[in-house]
Amino acid sequence: MYCQAATTSNLPMAKRRFSTTFGEGDASSSRIEICYGALFGGKAQCLDGFGALTSQLQHISNHVSFVSFPVTIFGGFFCLSSQDGRAFAVVDQRTQSWLTALDHIPDVRFDALFATGPLVKRGKGIKKGVVLDGMSVNVFGPQDKAVADNAADKLAQVSAFLQHPRELGREVVYSNPQWLVLPGYGREMNDLVGTYINDDSSWAVRARVANEINGMLDSLDEVPSEEALRFVPPQGLTSKLKRHQVQAVLFILGREPGNRFFQASNAGVSTSIGISQANHGGLIADVMGMGKSLTILTTILCTLEDAWNFPHFSFQSQNVAELDQRTPTQATLVVVPSAQLMYNWPAEIERHMPGALKFVLFHGQSRPKNPKSLVSTDVVLTTYGTLAADHKRAGLLQKMTWYRVVLDEAHWIRNPSSQQFRAAASLSTNRRWCLTGTPIQNKLDDLASLAQFLCVSPYPDRKAFRENILEPLEKGDQGCTNPLRFYLRKNCLRRTDKCLNLPNSSETTVYLQLSNDEQEAYDWILSTARRALDDIVSSADKTKPSKNQTVTVLFTALTRLRRLCDLGTLPPIQSSSGNSGQSTEDSDMLCELCSSQDADGSLLLKDEQFCPDCSRPLRSQRSKPAKNTGYLTPTSLPGVAEDRATSPLILSMDSGHSTKLLKVRDNVLEILQAQPDTKHLIFSSWTSSLGYLAQLMQQIPYAKIDGRTSNAERLEHIKAFQEGSQIPVLLMSIGTGAVGLTLTAASHVHVIEPQWNPSVEEQAIGRARRMGQTKEVVVTRYIMRGTVEQSIVSLQQRKKNIARFTFDTASGDKVSERVNDFKFVLDAGLPS
Structure with a gap:
């Protein structure tokens, strides 16, 4: 029985559009059957009844482009059936999962379509066991909006998206529930039937390769067996490591040259880890929340003796030209993206190995100026910004030969022309490690940059990596993924949170409808944006319209619509002292990454045209974030008195209405009353949303943290939430709470709106769903139907599941790409 996963990816997802042809669930409309769209990329394997298929093919006219077969359940599997009702083929495993998601929805049925030509050409070659490629499945159901919406949601949950059908009967109405229609832009969708991409296109080939790479990343967890893990914890380690952390420590030690600790801990044990002078580093690509920092710190503790001896024998790893220019040190240099994350490492040392490791913070104006201060310490912590600045001046970090260098969140060196990459690559060491949960962010050349930093065999530089790995992948020939598979299996370790045996977690999405007043405001923003865009396009007769102008209008409209989905008709909260010339959007949406004005944040975004987290266009002179003037004071904690009634600005829900925020409040109250x-962790991008929620939560003790909360206040609020029993709710801006925090006291996570970058959502949820969690975590997302929020979710899924990886090394036209993304979400109907 053919139940292997299909390797042909589904087609690029259409824009989400709710057609006006849907009825509202009345009895008459629900009896009318329409087509919801098609699922692409399927396969079917012939069964014993294949003779019925060959018989049917003999009677097909040469003028028929496609042949269709009903899809029904036989023996618990979805199968294709002939005209006489016999099952002649079973569909592939992925299509099985998609159709199963819809199986319990009444009156939904399926037809499988194949191009006639290839089937007829195969003719007598069709027999039992033969796999038929190029199958699409048309999905039919009642002309009932509730049923169609349910089908769309069920499919989205299993990463399936409806495309335009290849072919439909003339009498069949096509209306796709995953296709968003904006006010004034309604259209019949039957004219879109047949606008599909050929399954044998170069896009489909790359999609298949991308799917293989996705699977490859999920299979890099091969480690020594339990019998081989005779690990003796190093002296000074007071915490017990998890099994996967022990495995990672042994993986690292086994790949570094001459580690006596590794040899002693594994005496007489045959392992798959070999000690080789050619292998001095690699990637630890465990997903977030797996304790990678503790793994590295334990490794450092294991190798203290070797590190102490390193300065006396470092000539073995240095060339003659370097001997008189660099000072050897026993220290491991750890580089992190930001100062906030840098301070997490000393906290980990104090928590797990107090007093066992000496460390130096190389950051800020007070950082060491003399090499001697870095010679006899165990760990030196710095940021990419400081490293780049030091490299530019040929400073202290570049004058050392390090025992080991570790790059945390190493994907930040993916651009080989960036300052941080050049600075990291120039460091002197022969033990190099990259820590990142996303070794491939959006193009395979990202991995080439990590390979060039690591300098490990068999492809120790970018040229060799490109010739032997990337070029075969670009061609897409059979076996093209083997070189990459070999490289990753040799140099990379990746595990998911499945090995943590965490309590079960559940996710639910609450769909809400804009009120009449909210819908009117929503439509007004759209029409205003459309007029502005029309003005830009109409100016083409005189001057070439600026892409930057288009980006600004689209981003502003998108931001206002997203915020309206949260606030409804409530006004954005403004500082009592004004916004210092800042736009409302900039001051209300405090993205932790692009709103940062420190050297670290500025450096990481220097070569970016758009913020990776919030997609804000990055101008040469970014406006400064609004100062915390007190109009939204941090929530008082026990012992820190504050009279909410005397707050500098009294927030009033009487000035408007928010369907979503009221629902969030009611949902939290209902859960707290029952349990x-x-x-509860509540995340939002908007400080206004957090402010109004704080007002709505007045009957519930809460704490609130956003990007303007000082480090001292953050620590105080987090401690009260994590350790105390009096603060059941923590309100956080999602950028602030997405990294570097452990909030396992939470059992409920509320994500108020979908994020432009889905990894930001995942990281925020990961604050609660991580190592140390003992409770089931319930994640609730809130989405306004028929709005840009649904379109953002669609875009997330399209980028995540369809041809995720690109193969070119050029940066490409990022502005045009982002304009297309904005248009997809807004569906503004503008020319490209």
Whole structure:
């Protein structure tokens, strides 16, 4: 029986559009059957009844482009059936999962379509066991909006997206529930039937390769067996490592030259880890929340003796020209993206190995100026910004030969022309490690940059990596993924949170409808944006319209619509002292990454045209974030008195209405009344949303943290939420809470709006769903139907599941790419 996963990816997802042809669920409309769209990329394997298929093919006219077969369930599997009702083929595993998601929806049925030509050409070659490629499945159901919406949601949950059908009967109405229609832009969708991409296109080939790479990344968890893990914890380690952390420590030690600790801990044990002078580093690509920092710190503790001896024998790893220019040090240099993350490492040392490791913070104006201060310490912590600045001046970090260099969040060196990459690559060491949960962000050349930094065999530089790995992948020939598979299996370790045996977690999405007033405001923003865009396009007769102008209008409209989905008709909260010339959008959406004005944040975004987290266009002179003037004071904690009634600005829900925020409040209250001991994390991009929620939560003790909360206040609020029993709710801006925090006291996570970058959502949820969590975590997302929020979710899925990886090394036209993304979300109907 053919139940292997299909390797042909589904087609690029259409824009989400709710057609006006849907009825509202009345009895008459629900009896009318329409087509919801098609699922592409399927396969079917012939069964014993294949003779019925060959018989049917003999009677097909040469003028028929496609042949269709009903899809029904036989023996618990979805199968294709002939005209006489016999099952002659079973569909592939992925299509099985998609159709199963819809199986319990009444009156939904399926037809499988194949191009007639290839089937007829195969003719007598069709027999039992033969796999038929190029199958699409048309999905039919009632002309009932509730049923169609349910089908769309069920498919989205299993990463399936409806495309335009290849062919439909003339009498069949096509209306796709995953296709968003904006006010004034309604259209019949039957004219879109047949606008599909050929399954044998170069896009499909690359999609298949991308799917193989996705699977490859999920299979890099091969480690020594349990019998081989005779690991003796190093002296000074007071915490017990998880099994996967022990495995990672042994993986690192086994790949570094001459580690006596590794040899002693594994005496007499045959392992798959070999000690080789050619292998001095690699990638630890565990997903977030797996304790990678503790793994590295334990490794450092294991190798203290070797590190102490390193300065006396470092000539073995240096060339003659370097001997008189660099100072050897026993220290491991750890480079992190930001100062906030840098301070997490000393906290980990104090928590797990107090007093066992000496460390130096190389950051800020007070950082060491003399090499001697870095010679006899165990760990030196710095940021990419400081490293780049030091490299530019040929400073202290570049004058050392390090025992080991570790790059945390190493994907930040993916651009080989960036300052941080050049600075990291120039460091002197022969033990190099990259820590990142996303070794490939959006193009395979990202991995080439990590390979060039690591300098490990068999492809120790970018040229060799490109010739032997990337070029075969670009061609897409059979076996083209083997070189990459070999490289990753040799140099990379990746595990998911499945090995943590965490309590079960669940996710749910609450769909809400804009009120009449909210819909009117929403439509007004759209029409205003459309007029502005029309003005830009109409100016083409006089001057070439600026892409930057288009980007600004689209981003502003998108931001206002997203915020309206949260606030409804409530006004954005403004500082009592004004916004210092800042736009409302900039001051209300405090992205932790692009709003940062420190050297670290500025450096990481220097070569970016758009913020990776919030997609804000990055101008040469970014406006400064609004100062925390007190109009939204941090929530008081026990012992820190504050009279909410005397707050500088009294927030009033009487000035408008928010369907979503009221629902969030009611949902949290309902859970707390039923389960008083639960704790809730509430994430939002908008400070206004957090402010109004704080007002709505007045009957509930809460704490609130956003990008303007000082480090001292953050620590105080987090401690009160994590350790105390009096604060059941923590309101956080999602950028602030997405990294570097452990909030396992929470059992409920509420994500108020979908994020432009889905990894930001995942990281925020990961604050609660991580190592140390003992409770089931319930994640609730809030989405306004028929709005840009649904379109953003669609875009997330399209980028995540369809041809995720690109193969070119050029940067490409990022502005045009982002304009297309904005248009997809807004569906503004503008020319490209």
